[in-house]
Amino acid sequence: MPDNNPKSVLSHLRYAYHFDATAYAAFLRKYAQQRGVMRIEGKIENVLTHQDSGNIQSVTLENGQSIDADFFFDCSGFKALLLEKTLGVKFTDWSHWLPCNRAQAVASERTEPLLPFTISTAKTAGWQWRIPTQHRTGNGHIYCRDFMSDDEANQILLKGLDAKPLGDARTIDFQTGCREHFWFKNCIGLGLSSGFLEPLESTSIFLIQQGIVRFISLYPDGQLSNVLQNEYNRLMSREFSQVRDFIILHYHATQRDDSPFWNYCRNMSIPHSLQHKIDLFRAGGRVFRDDQELFSKPSWIAVMLGQHIVPEVYDPILSDIPKSDIQRSLDSMNIAMKQAVSRLPSHAEFINKYANGVRT
Amino acid sequence: MNHNNIKNVVIVGGGTAGWMVAAALSKSLGSQHISIRLVESEAIGTVGVGEATIPHIKYFNRLAGIDENEFLRNTSATFKLGIEFVNWRNIGDSYVHPFGPYGIDMQGVHFHHTWLRQKQKGTAKPVDEFSLPGLAAKAGKFQHPRPDLKSSPMATMDYAYQFDAALYGQLMRKVAQERGVKRTEGKIVKVKQNTENQNIESIELENGALISGDLFIDCSGFKGLLIEQTLKTGYEDWSHYLPCDRAVTRLSERLEELPPYTRATAKEAGWQWRIPLQSRTGNGYVYSSQFLSDDEALASLNKDLDTPAIAEAKLLRFKTGIRKKTWNKNVVAIGLAAGFLEPLESTSIHLIQSAIARLMTNWPDKSFNQPDIDYFNRKTQTEYEQVRDFLILHYCATKRNDSPFWDYCRTMDIPKSLEERIAIYKENARLYREDLELFSSVSWFAVFNGQNIEPKRYHPLADILDDEKLEIRMAELLRATKRCVEVMPSHEQYLKDLCASK
Numbered sequence: 001m002p003d004n005n006p007k008s009v010l011s012h013l014r015y016a017y018h019f020d021a022t023a024y025a026a027f028l029r030k031y032a033q034q035r036g037v038m039r040i041e042g043k044i045e046n047v048l049t050h051q052d053s054g055n056i057q058s059v060t061l062e063n064g065q066s067i068d069a070d071f072f073f074d075c076s077g078f079k080a081l082l083l084e085k086t087l088g089v090k091f092t093d094w095s096h097w098l099p100c101n102r103a104q105a106v107a108s109e110r111t112e113p114l115l116p117f118t119i120s121t122a123k124t125a126g127w128q129w130r131i132p133t134q135h136r137t138g139n140g141h142i143y144c145r146d147f148m149s150d151d152e153a154n155q156i157l158l159k160g161l162d163a164k165p166l167g168d169a170r171t172i173d174f175q176t177g178c179r180e181h182f183w184f185k186n187c188i189g190l191g192l193s194s195g196f197l198e199p200l201e202s203t204s205i206f207l208i209q210q211g212i213v214r215f216i217s218l219y220p221d222g223q224l225s226n227v228l229q230n231e232y233n234r235l236m237s238r239e240f241s242q243v244r245d246f247i248i249l250h251y252h253a254t255q256r257d258d259s260p261f262w263n264y265c266r267n268m269s270i271p272h273s274l275q276h277k278i279d280l281f282r283a284g285g286r287v288f289r290d291d292q293e294l295f296s297k298p299s300w301i302a303v304m305l306g307q308h309i310v311p312e313v314y315d316p317i318l319s320d321i322p323k324s325d326i327q328r329s330l331d332s333m334n335i336a337m338k339q340a341v342s343r344l345p346s347h348a349e350f351i352n353k354y355a356n357g358v359r360t
Numbered sequence: 361m362n363h364n365n366i367k368n369v370v371i372v373g374g375g376t377a378g379w380m381v382a383a384a385l386s387k388s389l390g391s392q393h394i395s396i397r398l399v400e401s402e403a404i405g406t407v408g409v410g411e412a413t414i415p416h417i418k419y420f421n422r423l424a425g426i427d428e429n430e431f432l433r434n435t436s437a438t439f440k441l442g443i444e445f446v447n448w449r450n451i452g453d454s455y456v457h458p459f460g461p462y463g464i465d466m467q468g469v470h471f472h473h474t475w476l477r478q479k480q481k482g483t484a485k486p487v488d489e490f491s492l493p494g495l496a497a498k499a500g501k502f503q504h505p506r507p508d509l510k511s512s513p514m515a516t517m518d519y520a521y522q523f524d525a526a527l528y529g530q531l532m533r534k535v536a537q538e539r540g541v542k543r544t545e546g547k548i549v550k551v552k553q554n555t556e557n558q559n560i561e562s563i564e565l566e567n568g569a570l571i572s573g574d575l576f577i578d579c580s581g582f583k584g585l586l587i588e589q590t591l592k593t594g595y596e597d598w599s600h601y602l603p604c605d606r607a608v609t610r611l612s613e614r615l616e617e618l619p620p621y622t623r624a625t626a627k628e629a630g631w632q633w634r635i636p637l638q639s640r641t642g643n644g645y646v647y648s649s650q651f652l653s654d655d656e657a658l659a660s661l662n663k664d665l666d667t668p669a670i671a672e673a674k675l676l677r678f679k680t681g682i683r684k685k686t687w688n689k690n691v692v693a694i695g696l697a698a699g700f701l702e703p704l705e706s707t708s709i710h711l712i713q714s715a716i717a718r719l720m721t722n723w724p725d726k727s728f729n730q731p732d733i734d735y736f737n738r739k740t741q742t743e744y745e746q747v748r749d750f751l752i753l754h755y756c757a758t759k760r761n762d763s764p765f766w767d768y769c770r771t772m773d774i775p776k777s778l779e780e781r782i783a784i785y786k787e788n789a790r791l792y793r794e795d796l797e798l799f800s801s802v803s804w805f806a807v808f809n810g811q812n813i814e815p816k817r818y819h820p821l822a823d824i825l826d827d828e829k830l831e832i833r834m835a836e837l838l839r840a841t842k843r844c845v846e847v848m849p850s851h852e853q854y855l856k857d858l859c860a861s862k
Contacts, residue, residue: 218788219788219821220788221817225787227783227784227787228790230780280735284729286721286722286732286735316366316723319393320392320394
């Protein structure tokens with residue numbers, strides 16, 4: 001755990017989680033129901049809209065039950081039952097920047113040691129994730145079917161496992177992009193119904209969370225003012241574009257030329273906003289965080305340097321400091337961090353003590 | 361090592377901006393590997409606006425290594441807890457824009473939502489009574505904040521200063537010269553540019569002396585000697601939004617009990633400031649020449665002085681707006697050379713300070729990397745626009761219809777950015793702070809509410825507390841805030857003791 005003492009290097013530690021999303025949803029369901037959320041089982045057959053306003057009035061289930069509401073959240077996934085099928089909100093396609101459009105996912109047995117980080121391995125026409133949880137390891141191969149067949153993708157996935165698969169792989173089709181409106185009429189799309197960005201930087205749940213937080217802060221009344229709706233849409237589309245740029249960086253700033261897929265990524269045109277960020281970094285090592293952007297300076301630096309974008313010069317402000325002084329302070333940071341790491345328990349030991357979820 | 365490093369910095373102009381730049385650069389860059397020279401002419405006066413400041417000035421003084429007591433004594437400074445706006449929404453009305461929050465946030469929503477709920481119920485006290493800096497200002501009291509008193513309003517109050525800008529400039533000059541900044545006296549008569557890239561290579565003084573540099577900081581004031589007269593950068597005019605274009609200023613005698621706040625009184629065709637210093641009071645009538653003659657303005661200024669005048673009046677002409685690029689080639693314009701926004705919210709010195717910080721962050725080498733310059737310009741533009749919008753709000757959200765000037769302000773077109781912000785606040789009282797915007801949501805609320813913009817509703821989360829508890833908690837807050845004011849010493853006495861110490 002991070003240390004509260006600001007003098008300790010451990011105070012800079014930040015962490016997130018790897019978890020089983022199905023179990024998380026079940027956990028949240030219980031939490032919500034305890035607080036009075038009512039759950040109705042049923043398949044939606046029909047959606048009724050108001051003639052004048054075009055707002056959604058009710059949804060009708062297979063069994064004929066009709067459910068009225070003032071406001072609807074569309075969490076129906078890729079198909080966007082309300083936002084697209086009913087309200088006709090269009091999708092902005094970003095697959096020219098992020099061409100992957102299919103994934104095959106399979107769980108495998110837990111391996112030791114239990115790693116406290118995700119591994120993402122670039123492959124011939126995409127990349128493969130490895131997400132270790134307490135019970136099992138999640139794996140998935142994301143690829144572009146224009147450059148690779150499903151069979152080949154499946155072989156690559158299985159070959160890349162480090163333990164026995166638990167069942168057959170599931171195939172998921174997707175298209176990268178987002179809705180033209182995230183909030184339209186009396187409906188907000190959250191999750192996959194609002195857009196899709198591949199999980200290369202693990203942002204899917206974060207984008208849901210941002211949608212919720214913004215909705216709460218803008219909370220409309222029955223009149224559903226356009227002002228609030230426009231503001232929500234402005235903030236969410238900025239959020240999506242910023243994450244999009246960060247993901248594109250991983251693909252575009254590559255030296256790989258071993259497959260048509262990578263040749264495409266290396267040579268494709270990129271959004272102006274990203275080009276500007278790369279130029280600033282390449283010229284003088286400068287990174288700025290735009291408007292409440294999700295990814296911080298260290299994140300951008302990690303990927304820029306990781307992808308071998310090396311600044312031509314460092315900040316000239318440092319040029320008056322003797323090199324030996326700089327070396328000394330870098331060395332002492334490095335030593336402090338190494339020492340701190342050597343005193344930490346292993347990830348598996350920590351979990352065992354702190355929150356063991358493996359039922360034996 | 362890096363032969364491309366900037367070795368020679370030339371600052372043109374020795375007003376408040378020039379010497380602040382000199383002090384900050386010499387402190388951060390040292391003078392071992394870099395030469396910093398400031399060129400100024402005693403024959404050219406300085407404007408010295410910006411006697412009132414906002415709390416960020418404390419960071420700058422810390423960066424420059426200035427002790428607060430030394431600063432207070434040397435610049436005739438007083439403490440400032442906010443600005444009182446008189447006659448802005450209507451004649452006879454007044455409100456304070458305080459430095460520090462109102463009340464405390466409850467139920468996860470900003471305090472103003474809770475207050476608005478009480479207001480809708482009809483039980484609310486004026487919001488100024490929930491602000492410690494606001495109340496203390498009007499009571500003439502001051503002491504330093506007490507961050508150690510965790511749940512007390514004393515912990516979250518903030519403050520700035522009112523000071524003599526000319527003396528502040530001298531203090532900066534002393535700091536800068538002690539750190540090796542060289543000062544050259546002389547009037548610039550010629551500027552030499554590189555024939556290929558048009559960068560400035562050198563400036564020539566009346567006496568024939570030639571001063572060359574790698575980087576030039578233009579602090580020459582309104583005229584923009586390098587940025588405009590030489591580089592023809594161009595100016596974006598904002599006077600349709602902020603029509604005041606002149607100020608007539610006059611010093612008057614010291615106020616007897618020094619108020620720890622600035623007063624801005626709306627008048628027939630503009631507004632008048634009153635800035636109390638230890639030695640004297642600064643006054644000025646900012647007005648629009650389209651609506652008022654210079655003679656009328658001067659007569660009106662004189663009539664509204666609280667103390668007898670002690671100097672002749674001075675007339676200042678300006679045009680509100682911003683240089684199209686505040687960094688162009690190897691010239692960075694800072695202060696009035698970069699742009700002008702009237703001192704209604706005391707932002708002039710802050711804009712200097714902020715430009716210095718941005719320049720340090722984007723410190724160039726001789727290749728003058730264009731993406732860095734573009735970034736600097738974009739951020740400067742955004743910052744000026746955000747302050748501009750905040751200033752416009754004071755004018756456009758008025759009910760005054762007693763003069764053609766106010767009729768114009770009430771009905772003029774306003775920027776879309778501001779229009780949206782007002783619309784959102786009117787809808788559900790939501791405030792937001794864009795990016796690293798200077799003014800916080802508390803400041804926006806102070807002015808929205810002060811100018812009587814009524815939101816339709818407040819955040820539903822403010823309804824969670826039941827009525828009885830709400831009344832109890834709000835009454836407790838009022839009591840706690842009042843008690844703090846009671847125990848505070850008078851500003852006059854506090855300042856006297858502080859300046860006498862050391």
